[in-house]
Amino acid sequence: MFYREAGDFKISYVADNQTFPIAFDRYRYYAILVVGFLVLPFWVDDYLVNAILAPFFIYAIAAIGLNILTGYCGQVSLGTGGFMAVGAYSCYKLMTGFPDVSIVLHIILAGGITAVVGTVFGLPSLRIKGFYLAVATLAAQFFLVWLFNRVSWFYNYSASGQINAPERTVFNVPVTGPNVEPWAMYLICLFFAFFSAVIARNLTRGTLGRTWMAIRDMDIAAEIIGVNPLRAKLTAFAISSFFVGISGALFFAVYLGAAEAGDSFGIQKSFIVLFMIIIGGLGSIFGSFAGAALLVVLPVFLKLIGVDLFGWPTDLVAHIQLVIVGLLIILFLVLEPHGLAQLWRIAKEKLRLWPFPH
Amino acid sequence: MKKLILTTVAALMATGPALADLVFPSLSYRTGPFAAGGIPFADGYADYFTLLNERDGGIGGVSTRVIECETAYNTEKGVECYEATKGEGALVYQPLSTGITYQLIPKASADGIPVHSMGYGRTSATNGKVFEWVFNYPTHYWNGASIAVKHILDVNGGDINGKKITLLYFNGAYGKEPIPTLEALSEKHGFMFDTIAIDFPGQEQKSQWLQIRRDKPDYILFWGWGVMNQVAVQEAANIRFPMENFIGIWWSGAEHDVLPAGAGANGYKSLQFHNVGSDFPVFDDIQKFVVDAGKAAGEGNQIGTVLYNRGVYAAMLAAEAARTAQEIHGATEITAAMMRDGMESLKMTAERMAELGLPNFGPTFQVTCENHGGEGLGAVAQWDASAQEWSLVTDFIAPDEDVILPLIEADSMAYAAENNIEMRCN
Numbered sequence: 001m002f003y004r005e006a007g008d009f010k011i012s013y014v015a016d017n018q019t020f021p022i023a024f025d026r027y028r029y030y031a032i033l034v035v036g037f038l039v040l041p042f043w044v045d046d047y048l049v050n051a052i053l054a055p056f057f058i059y060a061i062a063a064i065g066l067n068i069l070t071g072y073c074g075q076v077s078l079g080t081g082g083f084m085a086v087g088a089y090s091c092y093k094l095m096t097g098f099p100d101v102s103i104v105l106h107i108i109l110a111g112g113i114t115a116v117v118g119t120v121f122g123l124p125s126l127r128i129k130g131f132y133l134a135v136a137t138l139a140a141q142f143f144l145v146w147l148f149n150r151v152s153w154f155y156n157y158s159a160s161g162q163i164n165a166p167e168r169t170v171f172n173v174p175v176t177g178p179n180v181e182p183w184a185m186y187l188i189c190l191f192f193a194f195f196s197a198v199i200a201r202n203l204t205r206g207t208l209g210r211t212w213m214a215i216r217d218m219d220i221a222a223e224i225i226g227v228n229p230l231r232a233k234l235t236a237f238a239i240s241s242f243f244v245g246i247s248g249a250l251f252f253a254v255y256l257g258a259a260e261a262g263d264s265f266g267i268q269k270s271f272i273v274l275f276m277i278i279i280g281g282l283g284s285i286f287g288s289f290a291g292a293a294l295l296v297v298l299p300v301f302l303k304l305i306g307v308d309l310f311g312w313p314t315d316l317v318a319h320i321q322l323v324i325v326g327l328l329i330i331l332f333l334v335l336e337p338h339g340l341a342q343l344w345r346i347a348k349e350k351l352r353l354w355p356f357p358h
Numbered sequence: 359m360k361k362l363i364l365t366t367v368a369a370l371m372a373t374g375p376a377l378a379d380l381v382f383p384s385l386s387y388r389t390g391p392f393a394a395g396g397i398p399f400a401d402g403y404a405d406y407f408t409l410l411n412e413r414d415g416g417i418g419g420v421s422t423r424v425i426e427c428e429t430a431y432n433t434e435k436g437v438e439c440y441e442a443t444k445g446e447g448a449l450v451y452q453p454l455s456t457g458i459t460y461q462l463i464p465k466a467s468a469d470g471i472p473v474h475s476m477g478y479g480r481t482s483a484t485n486g487k488v489f490e491w492v493f494n495y496p497t498h499y500w501n502g503a504s505i506a507v508k509h510i511l512d513v514n515g516g517d518i519n520g521k522k523i524t525l526l527y528f529n530g531a532y533g534k535e536p537i538p539t540l541e542a543l544s545e546k547h548g549f550m551f552d553t554i555a556i557d558f559p560g561q562e563q564k565s566q567w568l569q570i571r572r573d574k575p576d577y578i579l580f581w582g583w584g585v586m587n588q589v590a591v592q593e594a595a596n597i598r599f600p601m602e603n604f605i606g607i608w609w610s611g612a613e614h615d616v617l618p619a620g621a622g623a624n625g626y627k628s629l630q631f632h633n634v635g636s637d638f639p640v641f642d643d644i645q646k647f648v649v650d651a652g653k654a655a656g657e658g659n660q661i662g663t664v665l666y667n668r669g670v671y672a673a674m675l676a677a678e679a680a681r682t683a684q685e686i687h688g689a690t691e692i693t694a695a696m697m698r699d700g701m702e703s704l705k706m707t708a709e710r711m712a713e714l715g716l717p718n719f720g721p722t723f724q725v726t727c728e729n730h731g732g733e734g735l736g737a738v739a740q741w742d743a744s745a746q747e748w749s750l751v752t753d754f755i756a757p758d759e760d761v762i763l764p765l766i767e768a769d770s771m772a773y774a775a776e777n778n779i780e781m782r783c784n
Contacts, residue, residue: 050441055434149529149555159538159769160480160531162460166776177777178464256433258460260531262558263433300438303428314428315388315397 003351019201025348036190041183049182054255056296057189058247061196063276063288065243070274071282072204073236074216075125079118079137081269082144083241085261086114087248089154092163095176095253096156103168103175103253107192110249111242117144118241125233129219141270148261162260165253176253185254192250196243201285203239212236213283275325279332281341290340298325378691379423380416380680382407382673383443385453390430391559392584394614395665397656399454400426402669404655405648409640410677412647417677418684420691426655431584433457440465449697450474450676456532464777467491471694472701474679476672477502477608477631481535482769484731486702487781489770493701495675495732496723497631497757499581500765502607503536504757505629505736506579507543509605512752519548524575526566526582526590529555533581536607538769540579542761560586567593580606587615595622602627605738611748612664616741624743627751631736632671632720634748636662640670640715664748671720678714679704702727721754727783734762 003024010016020026044053062080069075091110095103121140125133148154155163167177174180175188203209211232214222223229252259259265272295280291299321306317336342350357386400387393407422416422425446427439436458440451450472453459459479466473467490474493475483481500483492510518525540527533537553544551552573554566560582570578578599582590587610594604602625606615611628641661649658660666683692683700692700704725711719723732735754742749774781 047441047445051438146557159482159535160456160460161534162457162531164460164464164776178468256437256461257464258457259433260457260460262530263457266558299435307427313388314386314426315393318389318428318430 003348003354005352017205019205033194036194037187041187044182044186046182049186050255051300052297053186054189056292057193058250058255059273059276059296060193060289060292061247061250062244062273063280063292064196064200064285065240065245065247066273067277067280067282067284067288068200068204068212068243069236069240071277071284071287072209072216073212073233073240074219075122075233075236076130076134077137077240078134078267078270078274079121079140079144080244080273081265081267082141083114083118083244084248084251084269085144085148085265086117086241087111087245088252088259088265089148089163089261090114090245091249091253092156092165093154095166095168099166099168102170104170104188106168107246107249107253111246114245114248115238115242118244119234119238122234122237122241125237126230138267138270141267145261145265148265160260162258163252164258165256168253176257178257180254188254189250192246196246197285197289200239200243204285208232208235208239216283275329277339279328279339281339281344282337284339284341286344287339287341290344294328294340295325379421380692381423381425381443381447381449382676383439383446383448383451384424384426385429385436385439385443385451385455385458386426387429387431387454389428390432391561392431394588395584395609395612396431396454398612398660398663398665399669399672401654401656401658401660402666402671403452403673404669405644406640406670406673406677408648408653408655409644412651412653413643417680418690422677424655429453429455429458431455431457433461437461437465444469444471447694449680449692449694450701452476452672452676454478456480456535457530460531463489463492470698472698474672474676474701476668476675478532482766482773484729484734485766485770486726486728486730487770487783488774488779489730490782491698493725493730495704495725495730496706496721497734497736498731499532499535499607500539500762501731501734501757502629502736503539503579504543504762505738505755506605506607507540507547507549508755508758509627509738509752510577511547520550521577522550522552522573522575523577523579524552524554524570524573525579526554526556526570527580528560528582528586529557532583532609536579536581538765539762542765543758546758546761556582556586556590559584561589563589563593567597570599571597577603577605580604580610582606582610587612588618591616591623591626592619594626595619601625602740605629608668608736611739611741613746613748614663616743617746621743623741626741628739628741628748629736630664630739630748630750632667633718633750634664634667634739638716638719643715644670667719671716674714674716675704675706678706678710701725702730706732 008023020029066080069077087110090113091106094106124136155161165176167174173184175184211227214227215232276291276295279294281287302321306312307314384400384403387396404424407424411421425443429435429439452474456478459475462473472491477497479494481498483489483494540551556563604626606628608629616623616626648654679700682703683696684690686699687696702725706723708722721735734757737750737754738752739748740751
C-alpha cells in the first residue's frame with residue numbers, strides 16, 4: 001500500500017537511478033540517518049559504544065571491503081586479518097611519525113597504504129582462481145602477521161611488540177587514547193562507516209561494479225565482451241583493501257587502543273569477516289551491515305541472556321555461542337545462500353504487493 | 359543439568375535491589391587454547407572470595423561479589439568484559455592476560471580503577487611514579503628472567519661465561535617482555551643469548567625443537583602458556599634435552615603442563631612466586647566451607663594445583679588490599695580509588711600470611727608509592743614425575759636490581775613522555 005513504485009513519478013534520469021527509488025524506503029533511510037547522526041550521539045553510553053556500536057561499524061567497513069572482493073568480484077580472500085593489520089600498523093606509524101597531522105587523514109592514508117599492499121597480493125589472482133586463490137591470500141595473512149611481529153620498526157622497537165594509540169583529536173575532541181568520550185568514538189566510527197557504504201554502493205552501481213560482477217559471473221565471457229580482467233581484478237583488490245585498511249586503522253586506533261598483530265589480526269579475524277558476508281549476503285552492501293550486526297550483537301546478546309539473566313556458567317554460554325554461530329552458517333549456506341540481504345529483498349517484494357497479493 | 363536449572367531459577371529470583379558489596383570482577387577464560395590455565399586460576403580466585411563470605415562474612419563485614427566474565431584470552435572480549443563490569447563498582451581488575459592488561463592500562467587509569475597484573479602485564483608498570491593505577495606485585499617478567507639467570511649462575515658456581523642460553527617464547531607481548539633484560543644480562547655475565555619464537559597457539563613446535571637440536575643450547579628459558587607448555591615439555595623429552603636445564607616461567611609450570619610427558623618430564627624446572635602443594639590450612643577451610651557446601655566455582659577438584667593456588671593467592675592479595683584500604687579510610691564500603699590506596703600501602707608479612715592460613719606461602723613484600731612491584735622475589739620449583747608433584751628447590755631469590763631498575767626507568771619514562779604523564783610521589 002505504502003511501499004510501491006506506482007504513483008511516484010520520476011522526471012529525471014538522476015531521480016530514476018537513485019539508490020532508494022521507493023519513497024517509503026527513502027524516508028526510512030533518511031530517518032535512520034537522522035537517528036544515527038543526531039539522536040544516538042546524545043544517548044549512547046560507554047558500554048553500548050565499546051561493546052556493540054563501535055565494533056559493529058568497524059566490522060561493517062571490513063565486511064564491505066571483503067564483499068567488494070568476494071561478493072562482487074568473486075575472488076575469495078582469507079587475508080582480511082592481514083590487511084586489517086596493515087591498516088592498523090600504518091596508522092600507528094603515521095600517528096607517531098606525524099603527530100601534527102589530523103587522525104582522519106591518517107586513517108584514510110592507512111587505507112591507501114593497505115590498498116597498495118592489497119594490490120600486490122592481488123597479483124596472483126590473475127593466474128589462479130577459487131580455492132587456489134584462497135590459499136594464496138591465506139599466505140598473505142600469515143606473511144603480514146609474521147612481518148609485523150618480526151620487524152620491530154613497525155612497533156617502534158617497543159619491548160613487548162604492542163602498539164599503543166596515543167591521544168589524537170578531531171576539532172579538539174579526543175577520538176583516540178583513553179580519554180575518548182563515548183559519543184566521539186561513536187561518531188568517528190559512524191562517519192567512516194557511512195561514507196564507506198555510500199562510496200561502495202555507488203562504485204558497485206557504476207561501470208567498475210559492473211565489470212566486477214561480469215568477472216564474477218563468468219570471467220571468460222566477460223573478457224570476450226571487452227572487460228579487462230587485469231584492471232577489474234586489481235581494482236577490486238585495491239578498493240577492497242582500502243576499506244579493510246580503514247577498518248583495521250579504526251579497530252586499532254579508536255576501538256582497542258592497543259594491539260598486537262598475532263592476537264588482534266590473526267586468521268580468526270579473516271574468518272569472522274568472511275562469516276559476516278556469508279550470513280549477511282554476498283554481493284550486498286546492506287548484507288555487510290546485517291552480517292556485522294548479527295555477529296557482533298549475537299555474542300553480547302547471548303551473554304546477557306545466559307550469564308546475566310539465567311546465571312549460567314560463563315564457559316557454557318561461550319560454548320553455546322560457538323554452536324549457534326556454526327549452526328547459523330550451515331543453515332544459511334543450505335537454506336539461503338544469499339544471506340540476510342536476500343531475506344530483506346524477499347520481504348520488500350512481499351511488501352510491494354501487501355495487502356493484495358493477487 | 360539439574361544444577362543448571364537450579365542456578366537459572368536462583369538467578370531469576372535474585373533480581374532484587376543489589377546489596378552493598380565489594381565487587382571483584384574476574385576476567386576469566388574457561389574456553390579457548392589457554393583454558394587449561396584459565397580454569398584453575400578462575401576457580402581459585404572465586405573460591406577464596408566465597409570462603410571469605412561463608413567463613414568471615416566478607417571483608418570487614420561487607421560481603422564480596424565476584425563477577426565472572428569470559429574473555430577466552432581475546433582482547434576484544436576483554437574490552438567488552440571491562441565495560442560491562444566497571445559500572446558495577448569494580449574495585450580491581452586482574453585480567454590474567456598480558457594483551458588485555460596493555461589494553462586496560464590506559465582505560466582503567468582514565469576511569470580510576472586499579473589493575474593488578476600479578477606476574478604478567480607491562481613490566482615497567484612497577485614504577486609507581488608513572489603508573490598510578492597499575493600494580494604488578496609480587497614480581498614481574500624481568501625479575502623472572504633475572505631469577506632464572508641467577509639460578510643458572512648458582513648451579514654453575516657463579517660463572518656462565520660462554521654458555522649458551524636460548525629463550526623459547528610465545529610470539530606475543532607476553533613472550534617478548536623478557537628479551538631486553540636477558541640481552542642486558544647476557545652482556546653482564548657473558549653468556550650467549552638466542553631467541554626462538556613459537557606462534558599462537560603453539561600446538562606444533564617441530565621446527566623450533568629441530569633448531570634447538572642443531573644449536574645445542576646449554577639452557578633453555580621458556581615463556582609459554584596454555585597448550586604450548588605441554589607440547590614444549592613433550593618435545594624436550596623427545597629430543598632428550600636434559601630437563602633440569604629447561605626452565606619455564608611461572609606460567610609454564612603447572613601440573614597439566616608436565617603430566618602428559620610422563621616420566622620424560624622428570625626434573626623440569628619452573629619459577630614460582632608462591633608456594634606449591636595443598637598443605638596449607640586455608641585449603642582445609644576451602645574444602646569445608648566452599649567445596650563440601652557445593653559452592654565451588656568449578657568442579658572443586660583443582661585444590662592444591664599450582665594455578666589454583668595462584669588464583670587463591672591473587673584473591674588473597676586483593677582481599678588484603680581491600681582490608682588495608684578499609685583501615686586507611688575507616689570505611690567498610692570502599693571505592694576503587696580507596697582500593698588503590700590500599701594496594702599502594704599493602705604489606706605482606708610472614709605473620710599475616712600465617713594468620714590467613716597460608717604460612718610461608720609467598721615472599722614477604724611491601725608496596726610503596728614509587729614501587730608497585732614489591733621486592734620481586736621468586737623461587738625455582740622442580741617437577742618430580744614419580745611422585746607427580748612440584749616442590750620448591752630453592753629459597754625465594756632476589757632479582758638483579760642493578761640490571762633491571764635502569765631498564766624499568768627507561769621504559770616507563772618513555773611511556774610517560776609519550777602520554778604526557780607527570781611524576782608522582784614527590
